[in-house]
Amino acid sequence: MKYADSFKEMEDKGFDIGQAVAEANRCLLCYDPPCSKGCPAETDPGTFIRKLRLRNVTGAIRTVKTNNILGGACGVLCPTPLLCEKECSATEIDRPIQIGRIQRFLIEHSWELGFQPLERAGEKKKEKVAVVGSGPAGLSCAAELAKDGYQVTIFEAKPKPGGVLRYGVPSYRFSEEFLDREIEDVKSLGVEIQCNHPISGREGAEKLLKEGYSAIFVAPGLWEPMRLKREGKELKGLFTATDFLASLREGKHDELGKEIDGRAVAVIGGGSVAIDCVEAAKRLGASDVYLVYRRSFAQMPAEERERIEALQTGIHFLLLNQPVDYVESDGSLKGLKLVRTKLGEEDASGRRRPVEIPGSEWVLDVGVVIEAIGSKPASDSKEWYPSVKTNEKGLIVADEETRKTNVDGIFAGGDIVRGPALVVEAVQDGKLAARAIKEYLSK
Amino acid sequence: MSGKVDLSVDFCGVKFINPFMLSSSPVSNSAEMVARAFEAGWGGVAYKTIVTDRIPIIHPSPRMHGYHYGDKRLVGLQNVEQTSDRGLKANLLDIMYLKKHYPKHVVMASIMGFSNQEWYDLAKAVTDAGADMIELNFSCPHMTVEGSGAKVGQVQELVQKFTETARKASNLPLVAKMTPNITDMNEPAMYAKMGGADGISAINTVRGISEIGLDDWVPRPNVYGKGAISGYSGPAVKPIGLRFIAEMALNEELGLPLSGIGGIETWIDALEYFLVGATTIQVTTGIIHYGYRIVEDMIEGLSDYMVSRGISRVEELVGKALPHLVETDEFDLESQGITNYDLDRCVGCGQCYIVCNDSAGQALEWDEENRRPRLIEDKCLSCMVCSFVCPVEGLITYKPMPKGWKRQETVTLGKELESQLKL
Numbered sequence: 124m125k126y127a128d129s130f131k132e133m134e135d136k137g138f139d140i141g142q143a144v145a146e147a148n149r150c151l152l153c154y155d156p157p158c159s160k161g162c163p164a165e166t167d168p169g170t171f172i173r174k175l176r177l178r179n180v181t182g183a184i185r186t187v188k189t190n191n192i193l194g195g196a197c198g199v200l201c202p203t204p205l206l207c208e209k210e211c212s213a214t215e216i217d218r219p220i221q222i223g224r225i226q227r228f229l230i231e232h233s234w235e236l237g238f239q240p241l242e243r244a245g246e247k248k249k250e251k252v253a254v255v256g257s258g259p260a261g262l263s264c265a266a267e268l269a270k271d272g273y274q275v276t277i278f279e280a281k282p283k284p285g286g287v288l289r290y291g292v293p294s295y296r297f298s299e300e301f302l303d304r305e306i307e308d309v310k311s312l313g314v315e316i317q318c319n320h321p322i323s324g325r326e327g328a329e330k331l332l333k334e335g336y337s338a339i340f341v342a343p344g345l346w347e348p349m350r351l352k353r354e355g356k357e358l359k360g361l362f363t364a365t366d367f368l369a370s371l372r373e374g375k376h377d378e379l380g381k382e383i384d385g386r387a388v389a390v391i392g393g394g395s396v397a398i399d400c401v402e403a404a405k406r407l408g409a410s411d412v413y414l415v416y417r418r419s420f421a422q423m424p425a426e427e428r429e430r431i432e433a434l435q436t437g438i439h440f441l442l443l444n445q446p447v448d449y450v451e452s453d454g455s456l457k458g459l460k461l462v463r464t465k466l467g468e469e470d471a472s473g474r475r476r477p478v479e480i481p482g483s484e485w486v487l488d489v490g491v492v493i494e495a496i497g498s499k500p501a502s503d504s505k506e507w508y509p510s511v512k513t514n515e516k517g518l519i520v521a522d523e524e525t526r527k528t529n530v531d532g533i534f535a536g537g538d539i540v541r542g543p544a545l546v547v548e549a550v551q552d553g554k555l556a557a558r559a560i561k562e563y564l565s566k
Numbered sequence: 567m568s569g570k571v572d573l574s575v576d577f578c579g580v581k582f583i584n585p586f587m588l589s590s591s592p593v594s595n596s597a598e599m600v601a602r603a604f605e606a607g608w609g610g611v612a613y614k615t616i617v618t619d620r621i622p623i624i625h626p627s628p629r630m631h632g633y634h635y636g637d638k639r640l641v642g643l644q645n646v647e648q649t650s651d652r653g654l655k656a657n658l659l660d661i662m663y664l665k666k667h668y669p670k671h672v673v674m675a676s677i678m679g680f681s682n683q684e685w686y687d688l689a690k691a692v693t694d695a696g697a698d699m700i701e702l703n704f705s706c707p708h709m710t711v712e713g714s715g716a717k718v719g720q721v722q723e724l725v726q727k728f729t730e731t732a733r734k735a736s737n738l739p740l741v742a743k744m745t746p747n748i749t750d751m752n753e754p755a756m757y758a759k760m761g762g763a764d765g766i767s768a769i770n771t772v773r774g775i776s777e778i779g780l781d782d783w784v785p786r787p788n789v790y791g792k793g794a795i796s797g798y799s800g801p802a803v804k805p806i807g808l809r810f811i812a813e814m815a816l817n818e819e820l821g822l823p824l825s826g827i828g829g830i831e832t833w834i835d836a837l838e839y840f841l842v843g844a845t846t847i848q849v850t851t852g853i854i855h856y857g858y859r860i861v862e863d864m865i866e867g868l869s870d871y872m873v874s875r876g877i878s879r880v881e882e883l884v885g886k887a888l889p890h891l892v893e894t895d896e897f898d899l900e901s902q903g904i905t906n907y908d909l910d911r912c913v914g915c916g917q918c919y920i921v922c923n924d925s926a927g928q929a930l931e932w933d934e935e936n937r938r939p940r941l942i943e944d945k946c947l948s949c950m951v952c953s954f955v956c957p958v959e960g961l962i963t964y965k966p967m968p969k970g971w972k973r974q975e976t977v978t979l980g981k982e983l984e985s986q987l988k989l
Contacts, residue, residue, distance in 0.1 A: 145637040151957050154916025215913035
């Protein structure tokens with residue numbers, strides 16, 4: 124049980140009501156609040172903070188929950204310094220209001236009060252809608268539709284709902300209990316979630332339209348990891364971030380602990396998933412944890428505060444190094460082959476590109492490597508929505524405003540459309556799609 | 567620096583090493599407490615009101631309630647505390663102890679009789695115990711003993727009568743402590759003077775209801791299911807205290823030294839009381855909030871202020887605001903001004919725009935793109951509400967306009983709305 128212990132509870136304890144009100148009291152109550160414009164899901168912090176400030180706590184909860192059915196998850200997981208808090212006027216006086224923590228508090232407080240601001244629709248509509256995937260986009264879309272009385276069924280391939288919120292984030296960042304409560308809020312609106320129910324096979328998604336569903340929202344996420352080596356080697360000690368994080372969520376702490384405890388671990392990648400992996404590896408007892416990234420610190424996609432926290436917990440940042448291959452012996456991983464890089468011109472992403480330095484190859488002695496270099500649509504996905512238009516990356520093409528695909532009645536959102544994106548962006552996709560679906564069904 | 571100034575004052579003929587006193591309250595309940603306050607720097611004490619042992623004093627429980635504003639604790643304090651419950655002998659021994667060990671500090675014994683004879687007996691007893699002066703408590707607003715406290719202070723004849731009685735019993739200076747729960751404090755103050763009072767202290771607490779329980783609908787403090795209109799004090803009542811002191815200081819016929827009480831926490835609060843005419847000041851709620859230690863900051867702050875202003879004695883400050891205090895009909899209405907915005911420092915919150923629109927002259931336009939207000943000068947009413955909500959200190963200031971400058975005429979309905987009326 125020792126490994127599991129350090130994955131039990133959420134590290135950040137959140138605010139109590141005194142702290143939340145004190146923080147709300149720092150708010151400048153802006154006219155036309157810039158923070159509200161900074162939220163991709165229109166959660167409207169300007170309004171819910173004002174309500175909290177004026178002691179209208181239930182009203183504040185209502186605002187969050189009405190605008191963002193996953194307001195709690197977003198409060199915990201959003202990179203707020205890049206979103207609402209970036210726009211905060213108080214920054215110019217001292218520091219931004221901690222909007223994410225206030226938002227999280229309001230949701231936790233609603234559970235404490237037993238206050239459910241959203242009501243189940245009085246009258247059920249006859250139309251049924253199918254949602255593929257119970258990640259943030261799917262849950263958001265389903266909740267929006269259920270509020271208006273549509274009969275919504277979510278089909279989830281995995282044993283439990285939540286998608287990336289459950290299988291892609293370590294529990295010390297976002298706990299099982301928190302997630303379950305927030306999903307319960309969605310279910311209480313009448314949404315049905317069928318787990319262990321993958322949509323697959325020939326035209327699987329499109330068949331739903333013929334089976335009595337009037338519209339479909341496709342939001343399965345991206346679950347196939349990109350690999351360092353095209354052939355995808357099978358080596359003892361080599362993991363993908365997707366499998367590694369999912370295994371933790373499936374409770375395989377001891378199994379992973381056995382492989383990692385006491386060994387040197389390298390994580391490849393510079394995004395927040397890589398950060399999650401280095402921290403989890405540390406908790407599993409790794410002797411040394413290297414974060415290997417081909418560009419430099421400033422170019423890392425992970426949030427600044429995450430990066431700094433990782434540095435402070437003793438992670439070795441191995442920057443300007445491009446992994447090229449593995450060293451193996453008898454089917455076990457023995458090391459990571461690296462080439463040193465320097466930064467060149469800016470690339471399409473606006474970041475300076477890594478340029479390999481010839482002749483600088485070297486080997487990092489590690490027993491475990493976790494690849495956290497991105498993910499892509501499942502290889503069989505095209506099979507179950509063959510008529511839906513996709514782009515060169517295999518992502519579904521959907522209208523930005525309505526999330527409509529080229530197929531009548533099929534809508535899509537979340538990572539399957541955007542590529543790797545934020546939870547709050549997925550929530551917004553769900554909302555946009557739900558609006559368009561309602562319009563589509565009322566015709 | 568602070569060595570150059572002399573904080574000592576003469577109040578009703580009694581010499582104080584500084585004008586800062588504990589008021590008669592829980593903070594001056596025993597010799598042990600008062601001794602610690604003297605050690606901390608307080609110059610004197612209005613010792614917790616002493617009564618005879620005839621009617622036992624039992625405090626309601628709980629006896630106080632804190633009133634908070636947002637995250638600001640204790641902007642007000644509500645209490646139903648009574649006079650001392652310690653027994654006459656214990657209190658008299660405490661006074662003797664204090665005078666023996668702190669001869670340079672002033673002990674003003676507060677007393678309250680529940681009959682004419684009791685006023686006599688108590689005045690005599692505290693005089694014999696060695697008190698320097700006597701404060702007559704005509705002002706406790708929530709006595710559980712019928713016909714006492716503020717009930718006396720609201721009947722001028724009784725104020726005069728009981729003051730006369732105390733006068734007969736003692737030669738010590740008598741200070742009558744007044745209730746603010748009346749219209750004009752000068753009336754009872756004059757009766758106290760006629761009865762032989764040497765000074766006036768004010769204000770006692772203001773009768774109020776600070777909060778009501780939302781679950782039980784019981785006003786606070788909730789004394790086993792019941793609340794009472796009772797004494798409210800703290801920073802929120804300072805403006806009321808300053809007003810009563812100023813009105814008595816302006817009354818030449820009264821002409822008595824004044825001790826200011828009400829919402830004092832800092833040297834600035836104390837100074838304001840001096841400027842409207844008080845010679846000493848008394849503190850309770852500030853001590854309940856922060857402890858006796860606040861006197862250190864009052865002494866240091868006032869001393870440095872006096873040095874910076876070239877003032878050597880506190881008495882030079884007493885009443886200095888009074889020549890500037892007039893009735894509103896004496897204002898110069900020809901002189902007008904507007905607000906001035908230092909937009910380089912603006913953070914773009916737009917609160918000024920909201921309040922000007924909703925509570926003032928609609929004199930601001932909002933530049934949505936740059937998030938900045940734009941002032942239409944001749945619509946500005948100079949009410950200054952925008953400056954009260956602005957989070958940047960000193961960004962919005964008052965600017966006097968040249969003589970003859972006029973703002974736009976009063977707002978009218980306008981042609982479009984007027985046309986909708988069928989006259």
